[in-house]
Amino acid sequence: MTILAEDLNYNIIPCVGLGTAQRVSFDSSTQSSATAENTRIIRVVATTDCHIATGSNPTATTNSTFLPAYSIEYFKIVGGHKVAAIKATTAGVLFVTEGS
Secondary structure, three states: OOOOOEOOOOOEOOOOOEEEEEEEEEOOOEEOOOOOOOOOEEEEEEOOOEEEEEEOOOOOOOOOEEEOOOOOEEEEOOOOOEEEEEEOOOOEEEEEEEEO
């Protein structure tokens, strides 16, 4: 059952429920744990500029998607997949939150 968020006038508000959160320290390519099988969206933010990749066994490289420091982004993901991050110049932490 899906429950949609609504404002006081019953207008639907586009939003994502918060699920499991992970903290992933990275320098070289480092993977998160697998997301839940029913996860379809993730919210990511990193403490330093980095590059990220997703997949069942992802390896992030400097050619992967660039994520600027402290930029919150949302990505579609296949349930059970992981996120990998690698530093652009400085090691950091990637925060991955599963959406529901």
